Amino acid sequence: RVFDETELQNMVSSVLDFWLTAGPYAQQFENALGRFLGVREIVPVNSGSSANLVAVTTLCSSQLDNPLRPGDEVIVPAASFPTTVNPIIQNQLVPVFIDSNLADLNLDPGQLEEALSPRTRAVMFAHTLGNPADMDAVMAFVRQHDLYLIEDACDALGSTWDGQFVGTFGELATLSFYPAHHITVGEGGAVFTNRPKLAKIARAVRDWGRDCWCGYDSPVNGKCGIRFEREIPGMPGYYDHRYYYTEIGYNLKLTDPQAAMGVAQVEKLPEFVARRRHNFHYLYAGLRQYEDFLRLPQWHPRADPAWFAFPLLLNENLPFQRHDLTRFLELNHIETRLLFAGNILKQPAYQEINARQIGALPVADRILKDAFFVGVFPGLTEPHLDYMIETFGRFFSKY
Template identity: 50%
Template sequence: MIDREDLIRTIREFHGQQPDRPFVPGVTEIQSSGAHLDPDDRTALAAAALDMRIAAGALAHRFETSFARRIGMRKARLTNSGSSANLLAITALTAPELGEARLRPGDEVITCAAGFPTTVNPILQNGLEPVFVDIDERTYNATPELIEAAVGPRTRAVALAHTLGNPFPVAEIAEICSRHGMFLIEDNCDAVGSRYRGRATGTFGDLSTVSFYPAHHLTTGEGGCVLTDNLVLARVVKSLRDWGRDCWCEPGESNRCGGRFGFELGGLPYGYDHKYIYSHIGYNLKATDLQAALGLSQLAKLDDFCAARRHNWGRLRAELDGIDHLRLPEPTPGSDPSWFGFAMTVAPDAPFDRFDIVNFLERRRIATRGLFAGNLLRHPAYSAVPHRVSGDLTVSDRVADRTFWVGVYPGITDEMIDYVVASVREFVAGHRRAPVPAAEPPAEGNR
């Protein structure tokens, strides 16, 4: 008979036998992002697979509890992606349980034009209207002044992401939302472990969202999460995620409340099975215990992952400081970011453009990315969507034209950072403007 624990030990040994490939400059790709996986992660997945944990169950619930406690929120709802988490968060704010405070079609939600589409898409998918604001050119985030100026008579919420792990001024923007009676949704997908004024990002809003895609701070393969301190919203999110069911039993449970056949809701007859009564128009956006097993293993290493990201970002910032023609990022004052990437913006008067430096780096196997969508309104999908623009989008356009970023994730070593720095410096040195020759003094007769 095969012993389960012997099999797990064999899998751990198998992990240790994987070749450790040395870094070869110009040959080994320096990825912009990626999962950082160890023997504990492999054996956690294997153990869940051996137990046939193929749907959401006890491990998913354990991860939700552990992650909520780690971030500092009362409830977490595990989902199949960060995009689904954003959809659930916005949709929850339209629920009848919120009474007159609920969002209705035509209400406005303030967001950034420069960002990732799935922060904005749920606004449109719920019949709401995005109000696009610009960003600060140093932090790549919206400012309280831009948010305040965007508030109109129909504005009911703000949905913003902490760009590349750098917190937006979330305490001040939360205060604006409170003063105007607006909801705040924090897209914390790039910023798990970041802090603003000593407090974790993802704890300021009515709802916050996280992605566990392999690019992010923790991974479950695919996956995401919605967090909230509001128990009404937590229950609505759970219902929307679980087909829209009114029942609060977990899948596989039958009668936790003891009254499964004692309900009379809507136009259904008394005693209709509560497991099949629907109070919301929902989805199936659950994750599995396999994903949760990996998430629990990853969560134990979160502090180390965040420290590595800060270290890598700090080295790039220090060693590229003062470089010609590139504008480097700044952390938001009062913040301690757990960085997602290191952004650089080509100066308007540079003797090269983004295309030039990006292609130089890519040829050296240094992966680059644009700052997500740059300016969403310049994309075909958004050219005709209903929206309002507050002010102008000058910096968003500049980001679309001139900004790129490189990786800082934990799989990047000091040797790789050295190569990135040397490559950027070599490129810029080769593109310095020739000095303008001094004018010759005029001849005597021309004075």
């Protein structure tokens, strides 16, 4: 987390106004984030996981001409974060698991055609740790087969492919504002899209399933001006539109004090992205001397990652295991994280799900066994990074 007095002043202002749910700052946050990404619609929610749930559920809406239906298949990498996969299962869809590339740890586009079946309706994946997947290959596939695309950009805010922000290629995309992410509001996330109809459905899914969206100021007669003057088929009299429900929804809204923090964080976002890139490349240069032990990350020439973290993969046939290295780093005050679930099909919760997998998933298994990451967040300075590099060296010097 990196913040200053601006976040604190905004949050105090919101609390003094006693906006406890979404209010004026939420609208400012939507506008600021939309301007940064160049998208029409931002739907803030209470977490990145909720954003994924809202995005998938939106594409299942009966308001769409061609919604996803139970039993339809969604192609997804096996090396995924759980809540990239879970909404597929929770909406009674069937995940079809493909492997990842060893180079960038993203989905392997070469397996997309093999995963295709008559039931395939969508592709969903995360840009791993901010490193864009091969969007040329992905878009060629989804366009050829007329599939939906959901981009989980929770770790990739600010990353671009050929100059275009990731998350702006498909129908819907998602973000997370957890403290470790590119910006934070504590707990929070967002769905974003350039399709107003999808945004309207997403807001309904977020807000109890309610069809009406009257903005955060909630004018008495609604923004439409006919809240109390509309006859709704099947409902009695002039039915209050704010209590008309068109989706099976949740309550996943962001609060205004959180949005107040977000307004200040978005102002700092270009600087945050620049610092993350600097820290990544500084660390990359320092760790190249240890390539006998570590497989360093790679990225496509058309990609410009806004790195969430620095992914590492142990080389094979080393005289030590991952836990030996990560424990040493942790004991020396360098935090590490595994690359999320690794091959998620090896996790207990996924042993009995209705799913297909394509091949043996060897790269996902390598990720499960040998991958981890360290931080590049904007608060790290070059002395911090020098210490990290030196600590890796002290461990490797034993071998």
